[in-house]
Amino acid sequence: MSSRVTRRYVQGFLGVLDAARIDAVEAALERFDALLRTSPPVTAVLYHPGISRTKKQALVSALAADAPPELVRFLLYMISKKREHMLKGLCVEFKNAADGLRGIVRGRVCCASALRDAQQQRLTASLSAALGKEVKLETRTDAGLLAGMQVFVGSHVIDGSVKSRLARLRKHLLEETTQLKPVA
Amino acid sequence: MELRAEEITSVIRKELGDFEDKLKMESVGTVLQVGDCVARIYGLDKCKASELLEFEGGVNGIALNLEEGCVGAVLLGDSRKVKEGQTVKSSGRIISVKVGDGLLGRVVNALGEPLDGKGPIVADKIRNIECDAPNVIARQPVKEPLQTGIKAVDSMIPIGRGQRELIIGDRQTGKTAICIDTIINQRQAFEAGDPVYCIYVAIGQKQSTVLRVVETLEKYGAMQYTIVVAAGASDPAPMQYIAPFAGCAMGEEFRDTGRHALVIYDDLWKHAVAYRQVSLLLRRPPGREAFPGDIFNLHSRLLERAAKLSNTHGGGSLTALPIVETQAGDFSAYIPTNVISITDGQIYLESDLFYAGVRPAINAGLSVSRVGGNAQSKAMKKVAGSLRLDLAQYRELEAFTKFGSELDKSTQNQLNRGQRLIEILKQPQYSPLSMADQVIIIFVAGQGMLDDVPVERIQAFEKGFLAYITQNCAQIRQTLQEVRELTSDLTAQIKDACAQYKQTFTAAEET
Numbered sequence: 269m270s271s272r273v274t275r276r277y278v279q280g281f282l283g284v285l286d287a288a289r290i291d292a293v294e295a296a297l298e299r300f301d302a303l304l305r306t307s308p309p310v311t312a313v314l315y316h317p318g319i320s321r322t323k324k325q326a327l328v329s330a331l332a333a334d335a336p337p338e339l340v341r342f343l344l345y346m347i348s349k350k351r352e353h354m355l356k357g358l359c360v361e362f363k364n365a366a367d368g369l370r371g372i373v374r375g376r377v378c379c380a381s382a383l384r385d386a387q388q389q390r391l392t393a394s395l396s397a398a399l400g401k402e403v404k405l406e407t408r409t410d411a412g413l414l415a416g417m418q419v420f421v422g423s424h425v426i427d428g429s430v431k432s433r434l435a436r437l438r439k440h441l442l443e444e445t446t447q448l449k450p451v452a
Numbered sequence: 453m454e455l456r457a458e459e460i461t462s463v464i465r466k467e468l469g470d471f472e473d474k475l476k477m478e479s480v481g482t483v484l485q486v487g488d489c490v491a492r493i494y495g496l497d498k499c500k501a502s503e504l505l506e507f508e509g510g511v512n513g514i515a516l517n518l519e520e521g522c523v524g525a526v527l528l529g530d531s532r533k534v535k536e537g538q539t540v541k542s543s544g545r546i547i548s549v550k551v552g553d554g555l556l557g558r559v560v561n562a563l564g565e566p567l568d569g570k571g572p573i574v575a576d577k578i579r580n581i582e583c584d585a586p587n588v589i590a591r592q593p594v595k596e597p598l599q600t601g602i603k604a605v606d607s608m609i610p611i612g613r614g615q616r617e618l619i620i621g622d623r624q625t626g627k628t629a630i631c632i633d634t635i636i637n638q639r640q641a642f643e644a645g646d647p648v649y650c651i652y653v654a655i656g657q658k659q660s661t662v663l664r665v666v667e668t669l670e671k672y673g674a675m676q677y678t679i680v681v682a683a684g685a686s687d688p689a690p691m692q693y694i695a696p697f698a699g700c701a702m703g704e705e706f707r708d709t710g711r712h713a714l715v716i717y718d719d720l721w722k723h724a725v726a727y728r729q730v731s732l733l734l735r736r737p738p739g740r741e742a743f744p745g746d747i748f749n750l751h752s753r754l755l756e757r758a759a760k761l762s763n764t765h766g767g768g769s770l771t772a773l774p775i776v777e778t779q780a781g782d783f784s785a786y787i788p789t790n791v792i793s794i795t796d797g798q799i800y801l802e803s804d805l806f807y808a809g810v811r812p813a814i815n816a817g818l819s820v821s822r823v824g825g826n827a828q829s830k831a832m833k834k835v836a837g838s839l840r841l842d843l844a845q846y847r848e849l850e851a852f853t854k855f856g857s858e859l860d861k862s863t864q865n866q867l868n869r870g871q872r873l874i875e876i877l878k879q880p881q882y883s884p885l886s887m888a889d890q891v892i893i894i895f896v897a898g899q900g901m902l903d904d905v906p907v908e909r910i911q912a913f914e915k916g917f918l919a920y921i922t923q924n925c926a927q928i929r930q931t932l933q934e935v936r937e938l939t940s941d942l943t944a945q946i947k948d949a950c951a952q953y954k955q956t957f958t959a960a961e962e963t
Contacts (some may be wrong), residue, residue, distance in 0.1 A: 272521055340730060381772075423495035425480045433473055440471050441464075451579045451705065 269362065274354045278361045282369065290334060290366050296335035301359035303331060305331050312350045321347055350370075373401045375421035380429070395421065406420040481523060481540045481822055483507070489531050489688040491931040492865065493523045493540050498899055502582060504543045510535030513540070514547060514690070517734050524734040526690035528563060547908040548581055549698045551705035556649065558836065559680040562695035566703075568680060579705060581697040581917075585756035592762040594796075598648065598714065598771050600639030601884020602630060603878040604814045607836040608843075609799055612714050612827030613648070614760025614769035616790050620776045620783065621801030625813050627775045631716045632665060634674045634773065637884035644959030649706045650678040653699035656692050659684050670881060671935035689843040700757050703770045707759070710766030711810050715758070719775035719892055720751060724787045742784045744934070750795045751787075779952035797821035811878060816843055829887060829936040835894045839873060846870020865903070872902045875910040888932040895938065896950045905954075913957055918951045933953075 285293065304311055310331065314324055325344045332340050346355065367374060377383070377391065388407065395403040403421065414431035429431075472743045481495030491513060505513040505525050511533050517524030527534060528547070535618045549564035554574035566573055594612030610619045614950055618629045629679070635650045652669075655661045656851075662682045669675045683695035706713035717723065724747055731744035739745045751774075758772035776791050783789070783801070792798055797820045806813035828836070844867050852859060853867055876897045878883070885893075893914050896902060905913050921929060928945050932938075 275521075329901040397727060420480075421480055423479055424477050425541075426477050428475050436473060437471060439466075441467055450707075451551070451577050 269348050271357055273351070273439045274357050274361045274432055275365070276345060276356070277342075277354070278353065281362075282365055284445075285338060287369070289338065290369065292336050293339050294330070294362060295365055299333055299360050300339075301356075304356055311356070314347075314355065314418040321352075323417060324352060340448045341355065345429065353410055359417075371401050372404055373399060373421055374404050374406070376406045376408065377417055377419050378408050378410050379409060380409070382409050383417075391419075395419065454578065473534055478523055479542045481542075483534060483536050483538045483540060483610070484522065486531060486534045486536060488733050488823045489690050490730065491525050491527055491531075491534060492814055493525060494521065496523045496540065496542050499523050499542045501728045502546050502547055504547045506541045507534050508536075508538040508540075510589065512547065514694075515808050516730070526689050526730050526734070527688070528694070529688075529902055531688070539630045539724070544904070545792050546580050547605075547694065548578040548580045549701055550576050550577070551579045551702050555675055555679045555702060557679075559662075559682060561687070561956065562681060562683045564697050564698060566869065566955075576803040577705065579701040581694055581701045582753075583701070583757070585753065586759045586761060586765070590761055591759050592763045592767075592771075594760050594823045596712075596760075596769070597824070597829065597887075598634075599637055599641070599884075600630065600631055600634040601750055601886070602812060603760070603885060603890050603894065604816065605799065606631065606828075606887065606890055607832060607839055607877075608816050609797065609814070609826035609830040610819040610832070610836075611773075611821060611940055612760070612824045613771050614758065615797070615821070615823055615827075616755045616758045616772040616774065616795040617799070617821060617824070618774050618776060618795040619797040620778060620779050620792070620798050620801045621813070622781055624802035625803050625806050626811060626881075627663070627777070627801055628718055631773055631775065631800075632668055633882060633884050634714070635669060635678055635716070636674045636882060638677065639672065639674055642677045646675050646688050647712070648704070649711065649713045650674070651681060651699045651703050651713065652678060652704050653681045653683075653696050653717050655683050655695050655717065655719060656685050656726060657682075657718065659686070659751055669881070689726040689729040692723060693730055696723055697719070700754060700770075700772075702732065705756060707761060707768040707770040708766065710761075710768045711834065712769045712771075714771045714773065716773065717754075718733055718773040719777050720791055721777045721787050726727045747787070748790050748794075751791055755791075755794050760777060761917055797919050808879070809879075810874065814877075816840070816877075829891075830937040831932060831936055832887060835891055835898055838898045839894055842866075842873055863955070869897075869900060871907050872910055873897055874903070875907055876902070876914065885918075886929075886933070887936075888929040889921075891932060892921065892928065892946055893918065893940065895943070895946055901946070901947070901950050901954070905957075909961065916957060917950065917953050918954075921949060924952075927943075 269394050274315050298349055313319055313327060325347050328347065329340055332343060344354065345357065375395065383391070388405065392403055399421065413431045416429040419426045457934065479496055479498045481493040484494050485492040493656040499515050499518060501515060501518055503515045503687060505515055507513060507831045511527055511529035512526040513527045515523050515525045518920060519957070552575045560572060560573065561567055561943060564573065593612045596613045598611045598613045600606055600611060605611065619630055621627050635652065638648045638650060639735065652665065654665070662684065665677070666680055669678055681695055699715050701716070703713040703715040724743060727745050727747060727750060732738060732742065744881040755772055758770045760769040761767055774791055774795065776788050778785065778788055793868050800815040800818040801813045802815050803813070811880055847861060848867065849867055852863065876893060902913065925945065928949065930944060
């Protein structure tokens with residue numbers, strides 16, 4: 269629920285933000301987000317129902333003094349709209365939306381053994397070509413896959429691991445319905 | 453049994469040959485929240501409504517709510533196996549069940565899995581549980597009768613093959629009994645080689661009740677052409693929700709292969725309650741009586757699949773007998789009015805009549821069949837016309853019965869006739885009658901030939917008379933069954949037989 273509302277605020281913000289300023293705002297937002305996560309007193313003040321919004325706004329403007337003025341205005345605006353509890357998820361949503369604007373898709377690849385650089389470059393290149401967008405991959409190894417790899421991009425997966433293929437084969441052999449003829 | 457290693461190897465080799473495993477891009481999501489047979493899933497971008505979802509623990513689900521950023525699904529299985537954070541795959545197909553003759557005589561759950569311990573179901577086809585109803589071109593008007601074997605129904609509220617007839621009444625008024633009798637009555641047709649395959653869908657009932665039904669059907673040899681689909685009271689609500697659709701898919705297989713089938717939904721009130729539970733858990737807005745807005749569509753798309761197909765489409769039929777239980781006689785509640793308006797007629801059962809000893813407790817005044825009349829045989833149509841009229845007149849005068857002898861002669865005659873007709877329409881459970889027997893007995897009662905038999909002896913007379921016909925003039929029954937028309941020759945023969953039997957009957961009474 270809250271992420272949906274946050275997404276709408278972020279989309280509105282990106283709509284009025286100068287495209288050239290996105291990187292600067294993103295960096296500042298990351299710093300602000302790190303501050304929120306590392307100092308509990310700040311969140312305690314922001315979430316406190318007894319502290320007035322003017323005081324909260326004063327705190328945020330002091331903390332984000334070096335940030336671009338558009339971001340500061342946006343943060344103050346969110347507080348004035350009683351959305352201060354959404355500041356925590358703001359950075360993730362902003363990054364996702366900014367990636368969308370830049371044409372970047374983030375993905376994750378899970379392999380049985382670590383990929384060599386050349387392999388990873390080839391994988392990234394072929395995925396980028398297939399999706400028509402620039403793909404940024406995060407790699408992970410999992411010996412449980414036996415061999416092969418799983419690629420997750422957005423809400424899609426290409427599952428070429430031996431573990432899953434064996435599971436599919438098992439299902440095919442045991443389950444009758446997969447072999448039956450469906451009636452149109 | 454001896455197993456040979458080569459055989460097993462060859463089977464495995466064949467199966468492996470069929471196995472295709474192409475690398476493809478699949479749509480996946482993550483379970484956000486799970487509980488009460490309902491899950492919310494993040495992701496699943498390309499998911500379609502009603503799509504079958506595969507959860508990690510081997511549990512399946514159906515996507516019902518497609519929201520911004522999340523999918524609401526119902527779980528068809530043990531929801532404890534599904535955990536937060538698990539991966540969900542969309543399968544690109546909708547849920548299907550096995551269909552065909554292999555299911556006959558079996559008791560299965562809403563997914564078509566056996567519950568009777570008689571081993572796996574042998575079937576070579578599967579069918580989607582949700583599909584479009586036949587369109588106008590594929591249909592033809594109802595024209596063949598579906599004999600229930602119950603005098604009151606076959607004469608006054610005839611049901612045709614392909615019709616949808618609602619059976620409605622309070623608890624304990626004999627709704628299920630009518631359906632079970634109808635199934636039992638199909639045995640003759642089955643043995644004669646013109647079977648009507650029956651599917652009994654039990655929704656939200658006690659397991660013991662379902663067992664009793666199965667035992668009764670077995671006892672009367674009716675299981676050989678019957679499938680029982682059971683989603684009991686303890687099964688998760690989503691299973692109860694899909695059970696009638698699964699039963700309908702099984703019936704459609706018979707319909708589409710040019711055969712005849714009868715599907716009984718017992719009952720749609722509990723089905724609506726299960727769907728309400730699922731809908732409320734999925735946070736769909738509640739409407740009247742807290743039922744969701746699409747409850748009418750749910751029942752109408754289910755019942756629309758009952759149809760009589762045109763000859764070019766094989767001429768098969770699927771008849772539906774939905775049951776709706778009313779609460780304290782409230783026929784104007786939401787679900788009863790909905791289903792009344794969808795079906796082609798209804799059989800009203802009343803507890804007052806039931807306790808007064810009129811069983812089946814059918815209220816002939818309120819029960820109607822909108823299309824079945826076309827399917828009635830000419831003989832039955834002839835005797836039933838005057839029966840309706842006589843009964844209506846009797847009901848008008850019924851209030852005067854207490855005055856007894858103070859009434860004029862013609863009124864007294866009408867009352868006498870009415871009392872005997874009511875008596876004739878009573879019928880014990882599990883004793884369906886053939887069309888010929890029904891016509892004979894209703895004919896003699898309608899002609900006033902029973903007016904001098906005491907009311908309390910009418911049922912004994914009926915039993916004896918039908919036995920007499922079997923013994924002495926079996927040709928009447930045979931001709932009636934073949935010609936299906938009451939010729940003047942036949943009426944004379946029936947009248948003669950009745951007069952003769954009456955002599956022996958009265959003689960036996962006097963001694």
